Amino acid sequence: MATIKDVAARAGVGLGTASRVLNGSTQTSPSSRERVLAAAAELGYVAHGPARALRRTRTDALGLLVSDIRNPFFSELAHAAEQEARAHGYAVLLANANEDERQADDVLRTFASQRIDGLMLSPQGPATPQLASLVERDVPIVLLNRRIEGVDLPFFGTDNEQGVGLVLDHLQRRGHRDVAYVGGTPTMSTGVERARAYLGGRAAHGISTDDALVEAGDFQTEGAAAAMLRILDRGVHPSAVFGANGATTVGVLRALRERLGADAAAAIEVVSFDDFDWFAYASPAITAVRNDASAIGRAAVQGVLALLRGEPAESVRVATTLVDRSGH
């Protein structure tokens, strides 16, 4: 593998000059510039990243740790973040916590060893040891979509309150009174925010505040289905159901069909926080709050980059939109 030394030799210049040219540095004579570039091209020279990193004490790499890359929200966010980072000359190391705290800590250790310049992460729960040590080392860090107790870091995520507001307005417009709510994990900031906004807003939107209509799930399909079944078993007859996230809504769908049959289930309007493209193909089609994962990803990158420059990074709550499919 050609090194910068080879390039310098072939171009007939000193090591320093070669380095300067290759880094687009300030003053270099056009002649040597040309020859270095030519030599590099001929040799197929690619700078040795680790060596640069060692010397410069920065890697131009950002770590992105998501809860689950298979979750469309995160895969879209990751994609957008990568594009944004690349546009700014940064590479993104993408890793997956698999909704598991241990794996998350593992990844964080790897990131730390790679000496990433900054980190974006969607936390699994409370602060882990590795995270604490990264914070201590003053690595620029931003949080994605979920907050962490007792850790004050810039936050980039969905505007849950605004999104729930959209749903409340929609339900009211459609004239629903008996609306079931299948929520998320109460230990997750996302779950708490959505629940509070919804429960608190019911009365003002003409929605029943009967607690028999409300159950907490776990943001997973299984748990949500179970929660929905518990609600139905109470003998209530909701005309609509609001699922607190995408997976929850899928669980709701499953439970409704299982308990009521496809036809009766189809008579109940289902509204979701989080939109999946295929909701348009469900029957009846599902109305959903679409949160802009791309915008969050881009904003998060800009946030770490600001931190990297020593500027403060302001938290961002990205507004959602309602995809109304209730007209079939």
Place this chain on the structure above:
Amino acid sequence: MATIKDVAARAGVGLGTASRVLNGSTQTSPSSRERVLAAAAELGYVAHGPARALRRTRTDALGLLVSDIRNPFFSELAHAAEQEARAHGYAVLLANANEDERQADDVLRTFASQRIDGLMLSPQGPATPQLASLVERDVPIVLLNRRIEGVDLPFFGTDNEQGVGLVLDHLQRRGHRDVAYVGGTPTMSTGVERARAYLGGRAAHGISTDDALVEAGDFQTEGAAAAMLRILDRGVHPSAVFGANGATTVGVLRALRERLGADAAAAIEVVSFDDFDWFAYASPAITAVRNDASAIGRAAVQGVLALLRGEPAESVRVATTLVDRSGH
């Protein structure tokens, strides 16, 4: 940031000893071993990856370049690959080509500069310059799901022929004669293989070989919808449609509804190569070939690792299964 020098000093041993202990190396006295480990823990020492890489000329990192991380097939594959790699002590650098050759080449350059030990990629098209240079450098490389013209590299992907066979059997069992086929890009090995298997197998399965029922899409939703419309515009009346991949099937669904209305569309059985979980919630539910992205991801990692050990890597065609949802 604590360096190994700090650790050695604090443990009262030489640099070499510290390094040996930290690498779980052979012969080190229990006493120094203990003290080094203690010192490292107290200092929160994390080895400097780039420095190690520089010295050892390996990074213990594998590159994974997928066509589009938002495609569930790839996000699941990526997830499985990461798990498998981690189990073998390797980190995965995951990057996204965004179905764009230029971006792919960009990523490859970054990978090259990072000096990844091995590469797994799903090619966008023909070999790019950067890929050629990686091949030349003898970096272990395996291909995911798509082949490249003129490049002979171990391949890990779906068994398209077997999968299409499952569909043909299913269609025959259901008694379909007039089956429309919306295919993929003819320039992509995946598209070619599926088309060949399907078109060639029709006669033997009692399916009409009328070419008016066949159109090529582009493996994207838009293109597939257009292709489906072209077929319908010919005045044919298929009783079933086979979509050559997941996105294609979504396009098919959209086109059918748009042109025939929801009710008439629901009378046509749609079968898909690639399964999405929500196909169970479409109406009618969609029968699909499920290809095992996780198995492919794991096999691919094992392939590069074999190459890394100097062993040959045998290509793997992972068998698919049919998820039959035709009974509603």
Place this chain on the structure above:
DNA sequence: CTGTTAGCGCTTTCAT
């Protein structure tokens, strides 16, 4: 404008 040199943090001989 350019060549030389030091040294980033680490692993790995080479002597003990």
Place this chain on the structure above:
DNA sequence: ATGAAAGCGCTAACAG
């Protein structure tokens, strides 16, 4: 079993 020393490829500081 361990300390000393060399050097991986690169950038930046220092002389010219």
